[in-house]
Amino acid sequence: MSEDKLPEAAHASAAALDPFADPGLPAHEPRRTDIDEKAAKRAERQVSLLFVISMLATAGFIASYVSIDKYKIIDIFFFGKVGALNLALGCTLGVALFCIGAGAIHWARTLMTDEEIVQERHELKSSPEDREAAIREFQQGAADSVIGRRPLIRRTMIGAMALVPLSGVVLLRDLGPLPGVALRHTFWGRHGKNGLTTIINENTGKPLRPEHITKGSLVMGKPEGLDQDNHEYLEEMGKAAILLVRLEPDEIKSKKQLEWSYNGIVAYSKICTHVGCPIGLYEQQTHHLLCPCHQSTFDLADDGAVVFGPAARSLPQLKITVNERTGFLEAVGDFAEPVGPSFWERG
Incomplete structure (x- = not known):
């Protein structure tokens, strides 16, 4: 066999021994927001808008709970008669939670660092060096999230996350006030x-x-x-x-x-x-x-x-x-x- 055919034979032999070899990661391709600050600003505004919508929906949830009669029934095409309060609470809370999730996903996909990293498996017990590395990676992740450089996202996210738990707090009203005379008369x-x-x-x-x-x-x-x-x-x-x-x-x-x-x-x-x-x-x-x-x-x-x-x-x-x-x-x-x-x- 000629010398120029030896590498091809070796390659064919290796492929035959391991047909499912790890091909490795493809070359990293930057996103548009990585190279265009205008696109990054646009993405920042979009994420913030989703968080703002979440805040408005939470406010709508609380307003609906306070103002809509629990016995009010409305007729909706295709759905028939439904409780107005249940419909309002479900829609507003659903929008609030969806916008927080959608905003976080859009933020991660457009602005957070997306460098591909391969981490090999290791023993469950981490060495001091690994723990120090984990702390460094956490700090690097915080830096890569650009939350420090994107104050609009940070503020609106904090606002949305702070407001949405109020939905649960308002629902605690159904656990009170105290029973009073509610159970004394039937x-x-x-x-x-x-x-x-x-x-x-x-x-x-x-x-x-x-x-x-x-x-x-x-x-x-x-x-x-x-x-x-x-x-x-x-x-x-x-x-x-x-x-x-x-x-x-x-x-x-x-x-x-x-x-x-x-x-x-x-x-x-x-x-x-x-x-x-x-x-x-x-x-x-x-x-x-x-x-x-x-x-x-x-x-x-x-x-x-x-x-x-x-x-x-x-x-x-x-x-x-x-x-x-x-x-x-x-x-x-x-x-x-x-x-x-x-x-x-x-x-």
């Missing part, structure tokens, strides 16, 4: 004739009679007049939902509980007194009601007392009777105590 006490409210089967939507509640069954009830087309339906059902169970009168341990029942039928709040989960697991033999969230267990034959779990107080009982004219079960007024989770204002 739909049972607001409606009905002469303090009596017909009990409706939550599943069928029809009034309940005593014979509809058989021993061993668990029936879900709600007050008459609380329908799904009511704009307060979800809010009120979260407090007014009840469970009805038939016990033998001699199984009821409390005199007050017996007086508040009708022929052994007792009605209790469906809302767990721990953190407000809906209860729906009934053990017929023990008359225990189990909350599926944290396993709080209540004895329906003993004033709904807590027998296990983290709940701190008994389930509130609803006093019931029967309408002699219609034969329907009715609630006598409201719960005597607040429903749902315990809170520091109960006392």
